[in-house]
Amino acid sequence: MFSKRIDKNQIELGHDFAPKFNNQGLIPCITVDADSGEVLMFAWMDKVALKMTIETNKATYFSRSRGKIWVKGESSGREQIVEKILVDCDQDVIQLRVKMTREGACHNGYRSCFYRSVDSDDDTSLVYEINDRSFDPDNVY
Amino acid sequence: MFSKRIDKNQIELGHDFAPKFNNQGLIPCITVDADSGEVLMFAWMDKVALKMTIETNKATYFSRSRGKIWVKGESSGREQIVEKILVDCDQDVIQLRVKMTREGACHNGYRSCFYRSVDSDDDTSLVYEINDRSFDPDNVY
Numbered sequence: 001m002f003s004k005r006i007d008k009n010q011i012e013l014g015h016d017f018a019p020k021f022n023n024q025g026l027i028p029c030i031t032v033d034a035d036s037g038e039v040l041m042f043a044w045m046d047k048v049a050l051k052m053t054i055e056t057n058k059a060t061y062f063s064r065s066r067g068k069i070w071v072k073g074e075s076s077g078r079e080q081i082v083e084k085i086l087v088d089c090d091q092d093v094i095q096l097r098v099k100m101t102r103e104g105a106c107h108n109g110y111r112s113c114f115y116r117s118v119d120s121d122d123d124t125s126l127v128y129e130i131n132d133r134s135f136d137p138d139n140v141y
Numbered sequence: 142m143f144s145k146r147i148d149k150n151q152i153e154l155g156h157d158f159a160p161k162f163n164n165q166g167l168i169p170c171i172t173v174d175a176d177s178g179e180v181l182m183f184a185w186m187d188k189v190a191l192k193m194t195i196e197t198n199k200a201t202y203f204s205r206s207r208g209k210i211w212v213k214g215e216s217s218g219r220e221q222i223v224e225k226i227l228v229d230c231d232q233d234v235i236q237l238r239v240k241m242t243r244e245g246a247c248h249n250g251y252r253s254c255f256y257r258s259v260d261s262d263d264d265t266s267l268v269y270e271i272n273d274r275s276f277d278p279d280n281v282y
Contacts, residue, residue: 039236118228
């Protein structure tokens with residue numbers, strides 16, 4: 001399914017999809033909201049997860065902690081329907097543009113996993129950027 | 142400078158900045174445009190690069206291929222001024238919101254490194270999402 005990685009010029013500027021998996025067989029994936037472009041989460045994919053994502057249009061990742069494929073939403077009911085799959089210049093990072101069937105990409109209940117930022121007055125502290133949860137994790141997991 | 146990672150609840154929901162570096166001493170970084178939110182690039186940081194980014198407000202990464210710190214824009218003249226630093230739920234991914242001093246985050250001259258997507262009619266092929274270069278890399282590097 002995926003092209004072989006032969007030539008730097010072909011990889012970076014060509015039209016063959018030749019994703020590069022690292023020495024653990026994984027590729028990083030940035031998932032963003034298809035409408036707003038907001039970064040929702042970051043996860044990893046193995047070859048099977050990427051193939052499943054392409055074939056089913058449902059974001060599917062590889063959980064390093066559980067050592068297995070993970071269809072987003074299988075336990076939370078919040079699936080991510082894939083509108084577009086992008087790849088970066090050297091094809092070693094994937095970006096998914098998705099629509100969530102129900103809001104809340106983070107297991108802590110927030111719309112995005114990036115709900116905190118480094119305090120500009122105190123770089124040892126975090127401040128909340130998103131204050132309201134989209135769901136209560138105690139009711140979902 | 143960074144807090145110790147002690148307690149899962151503190152890491153995920155607290156106010157201490159306790160970034161987690163992997164077993165190679167690196168943390169993934171997603172860099173987005175501060176105004177549009179568009180994902181511009183993906184890179185890695187070591188502890189020094191993250192500290193330099195916080196202290197100088199200029200996006201600073203660690204190049205795995207060159208094995209050294211890399212201040213974005215030092216060769217292209219396209220610096221990334223950091224407006225905000227976000228961290229994900231388990232604090233093992235950084236997101237930078239930046240303003241570029243001159244457009245073009247990708248070494249191939251494109252605004253974003255994610256200038257191609259998987260063709261929806263042929264999943265072995267890529268189509269260009271961004272057609273116009275922000276700069277000609279032959280004139281810059």
